[in-house]
Amino acid sequence: MKYSGGDIKRLGDSIVDNKGYLEDSELEILQEYRKSFIEPLATTFNKLVKIKNNVSKDGIIAFRLKRIITIINKVLRNPQMNLNRMGDIAGIRIILNSDDQVYHALESIEQEFELSGKIRDYIKDPKPIGYKGVHVYVKDPKYGKRIEIQLRTREYHNWSTLVEITDLLYSTRLKELGYENNPEFGEFHRLISSKDELSENQANQLYNILEKHNFIDKLSKTFRRNNAEVQKQWYAVSTRSRYFLIESSTDDVPKLTGFVNYDQAEEAYFNSYKKNSETLIVLTAIQKPTFEQISVAYANYILSYHTFIKDIEPIIKTLAIEALEQGKVRKFKKIFETYEELEANSLIHIFIGKGGLSVLRKKNKLIFSSSNKISSRKRKIIRKEINNELTTRMKNHGQFIKEIKSLINGMHPKSIFCRIFLKRNGKRLKRRLRNIQVEFEEYSD
Known part of the structure; x- marks a missing residue:
């Protein structure tokens, strides 16, 4: 299907005018536009694999095309934006071990690629909700397509996926709309993103939010339900698979499908979207994939483990001890039950x-x-x-x-x-x- 830049601009206008609804013909154009990024995305990805390996052999690198529903929602949030200028339809994420590695990789990217737009350094200037990472945009020399590259440490990535898990479990939109969408959960994520030691009041505030929303119990039950079944799906996938379709849900075990051929994977994604546009589904590619890598890179879709369970434990232990020291037995019991669930x-x-x-x-x-x-x-x-x-x-x-x-x-x-x-x-x-x-x-x- 052939289309012009004007067609894509009019498509964006149509999304706004019709509040996100697309005719079948318009949906086909949007899908073809997404797919036009595949070749430049793959070329950029292969170059970045070398950069990643030079910086960190055990780093994780993955790419994806922006989901159709996410494109539509972004256009609706920014009605003045021209769709064919959206800069993150094609995205690559590199997960490294430290800030130093992130900046080392950034330096190599600046030398290897033509940059498109300013670098957004959210490590030096985090978002209000606590997001940290570096976003850099590069231009593919052959097609002129803009590719977004996200550089994160594992710590920052784990925080970010927990935000998305919160959105899924509690129907919030923190990732899209930020702190203001839900100030209570926004503050919760801001507190756990802090590298500073929490004060007693902050730790209690954190725990009170967890308790109010039954967060740990809900998270734990979801993980325990999914873990064994998702692993079974993973090991049933062909060892030659490089592309993975992950369909997530709060009610059912995530569905994981592997593909050797990208076009087949993209077709499966598009068919799933047409069948149910509300389905939470992502298509991704990971270099030399393992179950551990995909569990880390897409913890918000796999929903079988998250480091938050381990990271929050010292805070819960401290609160339990403080409750005893203050003679608050009832509070101690509640906190200890939370600790037991974590364990x-x-x-x-x-x-x-x-x-x-x-x-x-x-x-x-x-x-x-x-x-x-x-x-x-x-x-x-x-x-x-x-x-x-x-x-x-x-x-x-x-x-x-x-x-x-x-x-x-x-x-x-x-x-x-x-x-x-x-x-x-x-x-x-x-x-x-x-x-x-x-x-x-x-x-x-």
């Missing part, structure tokens, strides 16, 4: 991506399976890794309980109630850690 969910992370195996939980047993035969040597290594991590968890848990008990001993007459509570809750968590058994599914051709 239960943290166990998931121990088993993600272990040796390229999928894992299924059956009561206290963890059943590992693989499409290939698992050697006795590999089984031994996996068991050792798991046991080491479980031992560390048990040790940290034991130290926390010891600190709690030392405070309880000085509490009269409330100590008896705390001891009964700990006996019921603390021992259950310790038993849960001890009783995990690892088994391997028998291989069959």
